[in-house]
Amino acid sequence: MKRLVIKDVSMTFTVPGDAPIRALHEVSLELQPGEIMTILGPSGCGKTTLLNIVAGFLAPTEGEVRLEDNRITSPGEISTVASVRPKSKPHDTRIMGPGADRGMVFQKGALFEWMTVEKNVSFGPDMAKKPRAETRQAVAHLLKTVGLQDFATKPVYQLSGGMQQRVALARCLANDPDVILMDEPLGALDALTREKMQGLILKLWKETRKTIILITHSVEEALFLGERLVVMAPRPGRIEKEYRLPFADRGMEDDPRHVKTSPDFTMYREEILSMIWGMEEEIMGRAKEPA
């Protein structure tokens, strides 16, 4: 397991004839192996940009991201897609771009609808040309873990939204990544399914002890799932405040409803909500001012 270091990452988009847009300003974070961190913030705070930089889809204009000794992205050089699999060269210091060491779970639309559930999950191992029998066993095990053992041969488009996200989680785990990046993984689900899936994410985290970064719009979700919670603020996108929380650990033993209604949970929720409300007000206020 590897340590993820995000160091002084800034992202500035310059449009000719316009003021530069500072999507991220000197963001630094360090994740120890096995930590689960949630990132929360109003739209435009740069949280998705940050995740895309960590994933290697974007190169920051300043700063760098490292996974132990491997540089994922740094400025100046356009990150090219790794044609060499990162895992085959653990101490390669080239710019890697996206790679199998960092799994992604998207909000929706990222499953391959022309494949069955099984084929989606085995995509990573298949691309790496892992032995068939081994992969099949691993996939069967993962499908059982996410509760889809009876749906292996179904095409993914026949599944409900919640089940599709279960496939996405299993597909990501099948690659055994060091870090899992989740961009609003439960954002498109209804409230009931969402709560159930939060439990699943905690369970997977506990069983696999992966390092996880999860972006969300929901304060409750961020509090419940994050050992660490980072609140980001917009204009420029930056870290506003960081919390260390006990709820992720508690949520695995206790009843989630019980955790979410406990006094300290409620207190945090109100504090963060009013913080974000403040940011929104500020944006609205600025928008109203004449240019």
Place this chain on the structure above:
Amino acid sequence: MKNRNPSKLAIWLGLADNSFTRQKTVKFGDSSAVNSGRAWGILMIVTLFILWWLATNRGWVKPIYWPSFDAVISRASLLWTEGFRNVALWDHVALSIYRVLSGVFYGAMLGVPLGFAMGLSSTARGLFDPVVEFLRPIPPLALIPLIILWFGIDEFAKIFLLFLAALFIMTIAARAGVSGVNVSKVHAAYSLGATKFQVLRHVILPNALPEIFTGLRTSMGVCWGTVVAAELVAADKGVGSMIMIAKNFLQTDTVVIGIAIIGLIGYVIEIVMRKLEARLIPWKGKL
């Protein structure tokens, strides 16, 4: 209150609505509340045949403008047994279909890679976009004179014309298919360790298949229309040439039969392509 369920036959004929539509109070403007109206369709067909029969039997129209029912039937059986101008009827039809299939095949062979290149590379897009956009709106028939000048009127000329007709449709379909890929899918594939080639093979290509298939369906339709027109201009075999030659001999019945065959085959092509699509690309429009 009267609540008798209409028979299955009545629903099939469109004389009664199914149980879902029956409960709807808003029907005007709800397109799903419009049933097949098959009974009216049958009525229409029967009426047309009666009119045909009356018009020719009573001498309302001369046989040279429109043949009688009996003449068409006897001519059809003659064509079936003896063919047209020493060529079996089926050979005329098969030749036209063969030309269409070849044209679409070659058009797709070049058009799909071209469309992919245009969707994936700025250079290819820049190079080919002006050419494709300029040639695309030209009806293939307008190219016939030029193609006759270049290649004469042999088989190659006809297939080349159909190839051109299919080429631009396939190029644009493939390009649309590539451009339509959700970037999340591409990102997901790279994050799962796929190489560029694997992303092309396992994500971009399957993702573009529905569009490519729609392109194939459109090309088949367009090429069918084009082949008939091309055969009208210059050919001695094929359904198009059959009706053109029949016209010269004032065989109106053969002309009418030819037109019916052309319509029928166009329809069959469409149906077959739709069935194939549902079979091969069941995920189309889902997710």
